[in-house]
Amino acid sequence: MKKNSVYRVVGESVSDQGYGITHIDGQTVFVKNLLPDEEADIKIIKATKSYGVAIVQKRISTSKDRVEPVCTQAGKCGGCSFLHMNYSSELNFKHDELNHLFDQVDPSIDVKPVLGMENPWNYRNKAQFPIRIKDGKIVSGFYRPHTNEIAPIDHCPIQAVMINEVFAWIIENLPLRDARGLRHLYIREAKTKQMQVVFIGEQENDLKDFARLLQKQFPQIVSVVFNKNTRKDNVILSDEYEILLGKDTITEDCLGLKIELHFKSFYQINPVQMEVLYSKALELANLSKEDHVIELYSGTGTIGLLAARSAGKVTGVEIVPEAVANANENRKANHIENAQFICMDASEFAAKNKNAADVVFVDPPRKGMTTQGIHDICLLEPRRIVYISCNPRTLARDLKDFMNNGYSCKLIQPVDMFAHTTGIECVALIEKTNEPRLLNNKTDE
Numbered sequence: 001m002k003k004n005s006v007y008r009v010v011g012e013s014v015s016d017q018g019y020g021i022t023h024i025d026g027q028t029v030f031v032k033n034l035l036p037d038e039e040a041d042i043k044i045i046k047a048t049k050s051y052g053v054a055i056v057q058k059r060i061s062t063s064k065d066r067v068e069p070v071c072t073q074a075g076k077c078g079g080c081s082f083l084h085m086n087y088s089s090e091l092n093f094k095h096d097e098l099n100h101l102f103d104q105v106d107p108s109i110d111v112k113p114v115l116g117m118e119n120p121w122n123y124r125n126k127a128q129f130p131i132r133i134k135d136g137k138i139v140s141g142f143y144r145p146h147t148n149e150i151a152p153i154d155h156c157p158i159q160a161v162m163i164n165e166v167f168a169w170i171i172e173n174l175p176l177r178d179a180r181g182l183r184h185l186y187i188r189e190a191k192t193k194q195m196q197v198v199f200i201g202e203q204e205n206d207l208k209d210f211a212r213l214l215q216k217q218f219p220q221i222v223s224v225v226f227n228k229n230t231r232k233d234n235v236i237l238s239d240e241y242e243i244l245l246g247k248d249t250i251t252e253d254c255l256g257l258k259i260e261l262h263f264k265s266f267y268q269i270n271p272v273q274m275e276v277l278y279s280k281a282l283e284l285a286n287l288s289k290e291d292h293v294i295e296l297y298s299g300t301g302t303i304g305l306l307a308a309r310s311a312g313k314v315t316g317v318e319i320v321p322e323a324v325a326n327a328n329e330n331r332k333a334n335h336i337e338n339a340q341f342i343c344m345d346a347s348e349f350a351a352k353n354k355n356a357a358d359v360v361f362v363d364p365p366r367k368g369m370t371t372q373g374i375h376d377i378c379l380l381e382p383r384r385i386v387y388i389s390c391n392p393r394t395l396a397r398d399l400k401d402f403m404n405n406g407y408s409c410k411l412i413q414p415v416d417m418f419a420h421t422t423g424i425e426c427v428a429l430i431e432k433t434n435e436p437r438l439l440n441n442k443t444d445e
């Protein structure tokens with residue numbers, strides 16, 4: 001296989017990044033915009049010893065699963081990888097991938113069909129748009145895949161309608177002098193319709209007047225913040241900020257729970273599927289009024305506060321102080337007496353509270369948990385652990401560690417939180433087995 005040569009191939013499957021997969025001379029080739037069973041002439045744009053990357057030069061036959069992408073930036077911005085595939089095929093594809101992945105952990109795990117969206121558009125409640133000045137004009141949109149180059153957009157079909165409108169208005173009306181030094185524009189919309197705008201940049205250009213104009217145009221904006229970020233890495237938010245208008249939080253609603261949400265606090269990006277996901281997690285937890293529930297990685301406490309409705313007592317543990325403060329305020333605002341939230345590292349808390357839990361919820365970041373952390377959590381001795389994960393690969397890795405600590409997983413419920421992208425959220429039910437513990441070397445140390 002040589003760079004720039006053209007081959008006629010048939011798509012065999014799809015990679016987890018949304019590329020078509022085919023083989024040439026026994027080598028795997030990842031082809032942009034090729035679906036299984038499609039025949040095409042492809043041009044190799046990258047050839048390494050172990051794999052190739054190609055683009056379609058001419059499509060000879062078209063899959064029944066192919067649809068016309070609804071976005072002008074399809075394939076250009078790094079966001080949606082499945083805009084060329086119909087939604088039900090995308091859900092089937094995600095299910096097949098998960099089946100394959102978890103089969104390698106334990107073939108007895110029952111991976112349920114993916115719970116998809118009825119309307120898989122305009123679902124995202126938060127966007128962080130990189131912003132620059134180029135040739136005397138403001139340019140904003142999303143990064144092109146694997147670059148720092150911006151693919152400009154006027155609207156994005158998976159963002160909430162109002163986020164698109166506020167974004168377009170800001171880009172059209174923000175004076176150039178106020179845009180100097182800005183790095184990102186962050187817009188969030190709650191289910192309550194309240195909105196929040198955060199300007200992130202190296203210097204504050206006195207954006208207060210513009211914030212007032214913005215709110216006049218969109219009265220649902222209750223929070224405008226300037227976040228000063230001079231960091232050299234790609235972390236978007238820093239700790240230093242000034243409220244330009246209103247407050248630094250917005251009010252969210254999840255399954256009837258009122259949540260005061262700080263702009264720095266994590267919140268699921270798909271509020272419709274979040275309710276599906278958390279309802280499923282609570283159902284699997286099967287709580288009783290005698291249970292002490294520990295929620296690790298609790299963020300603003302949504303799962304813990306929902307669990308408090310059916311549990312005896314809830315303790316939430318989270319590392320970001322603003323999120324813990326939000327969680328405690330949310331507890332008070334919702335008149336919940338049987339919950340508390342603590343600012344601490346999840347593993348450290350678990351190690352200090354042996355045998356303290358009946359049921360544990362964990363919802364870690366993408367990187368998942370550590371072997372030591374899992375060992376410590378198992379020392380809490382819960383009969384059941386409900387693991388919510390936005391990264392099936394780290395979930396699969398972590399399940400093996402849970403198994404080494406006397407727990408097993410029989411059921412995984414995937415929920416499509418990230419329609420048209422490669423992402424998928426899973427809830428895993430992990431239960432204590434009667435088998436003796438087989439601690440691995442690392443956790444024995």
Ligand SMILES: C[S@@+](CC[C@H](N)C(=O)[O-])C[C@H]1O[C@@H](n2cnc3c(N)ncnc32)[C@H](O)[C@@H]1O
Pocket residue numbers: 266267268296297298299300301302303317318319320323344345346347363364365366
């Ligand atoms: C995927 S979010 C889940 C948040 C929460 N379950 C919710 O729905 O709002 C992961 C959370 O873990 C927190 N976190 C990250 N590392 C942590 C650690 N070592 N100990 C405790 N919390 C941590 C993050 O700040 C974030 O709020």
